[in-house]
Amino acid sequence: MTYAETLAHIYALGRFGIKPGLSRITPLLAALGNPQDSYAAVHVVGTNGKGSTASFLSSILSAGGYRTGLFTSPHLISFTERIRIDDAEVSEDEVATLAERVMAAAPADTTFFEIVTALAALYFAEKGVDIAVFEAGMGGRLDSTNVFNGMLCAITPVSLDHTDYLGGTLEEIATEKAGICKPGTPMLSARQHPDAERAICRVAVEIGSRLYRCGEDFQASWQQRRLRYRGIALTLDSLLPGLAGRYQADNAALALAAAELLGAAGFPVTRQAMKSGIEEARWPGRMELFPGAPRVLLDGAHNPAGAAALADSLREIPRDRLLLVAGVMGDKELAGILAPILPLVDRVFAVSPALERALPASVLASFCREAGVAAEEAGSVAEGIDMARAAAAPGDLVLVCGSLFTVGEARGILLSRPYQLFRG
Numbered sequence: 552m553t554y555a556e557t558l559a560h561i562y563a564l565g566r567f568g569i570k571p572g573l574s575r576i577t578p579l580l581a582a583l584g585n586p587q588d589s590y591a592a593v594h595v596v597g598t599n600g601k602g603s604t605a606s607f608l609s610s611i612l613s614a615g616g617y618r619t620g621l622f623t624s625p626h627l628i629s630f631t632e633r634i635r636i637d638d639a640e641v642s643e644d645e646v647a648t649l650a651e652r653v654m655a656a657a658p659a660d661t662t663f664f665e666i667v668t669a670l671a672a673l674y675f676a677e678k679g680v681d682i683a684v685f686e687a688g689m690g691g692r693l694d695s696t697n698v699f700n701g702m703l704c705a706i707t708p709v710s711l712d713h714t715d716y717l718g719g720t721l722e723e724i725a726t727e728k729a730g731i732c733k734p735g736t737p738m739l740s741a742r743q744h745p746d747a748e749r750a751i752c753r754v755a756v757e758i759g760s761r762l763y764r765c766g767e768d769f770q771a772s773w774q775q776r777r778l779r780y781r782g783i784a785l786t787l788d789s790l791l792p793g794l795a796g797r798y799q800a801d802n803a804a805l806a807l808a809a810a811e812l813l814g815a816a817g818f819p820v821t822r823q824a825m826k827s828g829i830e831e832a833r834w835p836g837r838m839e840l841f842p843g844a845p846r847v848l849l850d851g852a853h854n855p856a857g858a859a860a861l862a863d864s865l866r867e868i869p870r871d872r873l874l875l876v877a878g879v880m881g882d883k884e885l886a887g888i889l890a891p892i893l894p895l896v897d898r899v900f901a902v903s904p905a906l907e908r909a910l911p912a913s914v915l916a917s918f919c920r921e922a923g924v925a926a927e928e929a930g931s932v933a934e935g936i937d938m939a940r941a942a943a944a945p946g947d948l949v950l951v952c953g954s955l956f957t958v959g960e961a962r963g964i965l966l967s968r969p970y971q972l973f974r975g
Contacts, residue, residue, distance in 0.1 A: 554643040557650045558630055558971065564663040571693035575658045576665045580698060582656035583669065586676030590620070591818065592699040593809065596687040596728045597707030599857050600741065600802045603794055603834050604707050605686045607806030610793070611828025612682055612813070613637045615820030620675040620683030622696070624664070627836045627851075627959035628968055634671045636678055638833065649673055664688050668695045682818060690717050692730025702816055704732035705809050706740045707802065709747040710856040725750035734758040737812045741765045741801050763808055771804035773797065778829075780804060783811045787822060790829050795838035796850075797867060798860035803829050836958045838864060841965050844945035845874075847936070849962055850952045853879070855887030861952065862891035871946035872897040876935040877919075878957035881910040885918055888953060893919065896950075898942065899926035902935035904956040932960040 552560065580587060595605040602623050609621040619637055626632040631640040653669045675683045685696045689712075709725045717724040725747035732738050738760045740751050748764075755762035763769060763783060771780045771790075778790040778800055787807070792799050807829065810820050820828075838861075841847040848868070852861040865873070875896045879885055893899075901916035903909045912928045912935075919926035929935035932951075939949045951961040963970030 552647055552651060554647045557647045560654065561650060561663055561666050564661065564666060570660070570662055571690060573693070573695065573698055575661045576668060576695040576698050579653070579657050579661060579665065579669050580672060583653065583673055587672040587699050589676045590680045591682040592701045593682065593684045593813070594687060594696065594699070594701040594704040594731050595684060595707065596691045596694075596704060596731050597741065598710045598712050598724075598728075599854070599860070600707035600798070600805075601686045603799060603802040603837055604705055604805050605684045606794070606834040607792075607803050607829060607832045608705070608809050609635075609684045610638070610832040611806060611810045611820060611825055612684070612818065614828040614831065615810075615818070615824035617681040617818060618679060620671070620678075620680040622668070622671040622683065623686040624667070624688055625955060626971070627955065628963045628966070628970055630971055632835070633667060634674055636675070636680060641674055645674065646670070665695045668698075672699070682813075687728070687731055690730075691728035691732075693727070694731060697731045701731070701733050701736065703737040703739065703809060703812055704729075705805050706738065706743075706751060707805065708741045708856060709743060710854060712854060721746040722750045726754060729754040732758060732760060734760065736760055738762045739765075739805055739808050739812070741805050763812070765801055765804055765808075769804055769808040769811075771800045771807070773800060778803060780807050783808055785811065785822065787826060790826060793830050793832040794834050795840065796860070796864040798864060799838075836955070836962055839962070845940060845943035845947045845949050847940075847949045847951065847965060849958045849965075850950070851955045851958045852952050853883065853888060853954050855884060855891070858888045858952075859891045862895060865892070865895055865950070868948060870948035871944060872948070874939045874943055874947055874949045875899045876902060876929070876932070876939050876949060876951045876957075876961070877915060877953040878902040878904045878912070878932060878935070879910050879915060879953040880906070880956065881908050883910075883954070885910065885915070889919070889922070892950075892952070893922050893924050896924055899924055900929040900935040900939045901926055902929050902932045902957065904932055904954060904960050906956050909954075909956065932957055933964050936961060936964060
């Protein structure tokens with residue numbers, strides 16, 4: 552099959568929906584010869600900041616001289632973004648070749664995410680990676696990435712998400728996510744809501760793992776525009792993260808602490824590698840600034856916690872006016888996503904991403920007007936960007952946010968690249 556035919560086939564597996572559990576991925580990997588056993592693995596799990604933390608950590612390990620795999624989801628523009636080695640994406644030809652082998656070995660009801668997880672496992676093995684960083688999908692305990700025998704687990708901030716599958720409370724969700732951590736291996740946790748922290752501490756005790764907590768065992772703080780990291784056993788000063796946003800302080804701290812612990816487990820990295828890894832990390836669609844007049848800022852905030860972090864970072868960006876191009880999904884908490892941001896906004900251009908479950912732009916525009924902000928229905932993401940740019944003065948800032956679908960579509964437009972619509 553060609554690359555396009557391969558994507559069409561595996562995207563069609565979305566019809567099987569979300570089916571938590573390891574009953575399909577385990578025999579699939581066994582049929583492929585258990586490729587995941589040929590390299591070390593690290594788990595990154597949580598709600599917000601998973602991708603940034605995983606990117607920081609993989610960048611540190613690559614800077615330390617290790618051939619490092621990185622598995623993340625979803626993609627913004629291209630499927631190949633999901634699977635990387637030392638920040639180089641898997642090629643389209645390799646996707647087609649490996650996917651054919653994976654699909655031939657897969658049980659009949661294997662899901663999209665399970666196919667992609669197995670594809671990444673096989674690719675990393677055949678490319679001879681030393682260590683791979685795996686961002687969990689929806690959950691943890693029953694997530695297909697749990698099949699990997701992680702050396703340690705980093706838990707980013709946990710908030711309410713996927714309550715139909717993970718539980719209706721923060722404590723239940725945190726328990727599910729922490730369930731990916733392996734007995735006796737180190738656990739690291741970002742700053743958490745007390746309910747989530749209580750669950751994570753309980754899991755650590757139950758599986759006999761040492762828990763390291765941000766703010767207690769390690770932390771990073773801003774000094775002017777640079778970070779100071781006070782770690783488990785070392786201190787690093789004057790770090791300039793490659794990922795913008797004040798909220799990246801804790802993500803960087805989590806990655807640096809993980810690197811410290813990996814050093815004690817057979818993957819030592821120098822202070823210079825830690826510094827270089829933090830400064831060279833890249834993660835598209837998260838506080839990603841496109842220069843020009845006006846500037847365009849993309850951020851994938853799509854839940855209340857992410858929106859609050861975005862609003863905090865926006866206060867640090869000089870501008871005359873803030874023009875918002877917003878598009879959200881109909882099943883998301885609209886008020887929670889927009890409430891932190893709207894007080895900073897001068898004008899809204901409401902859009903509908905090219906997806907059936909997108910909230911109509913008219914509904915979004917009405918919501919913003921009722922909140923006291925000038926808003927208009929702009930139609931598609933492309934039309935919204937055009938209208939915002941036309942209305943902006945050179946010193947204004949155009950912000951695109953509300954959904955990863957919106958940001959992915961916008962990024963494709965800004966880079967003049969084809970946009971592959973799928974988020975599983």
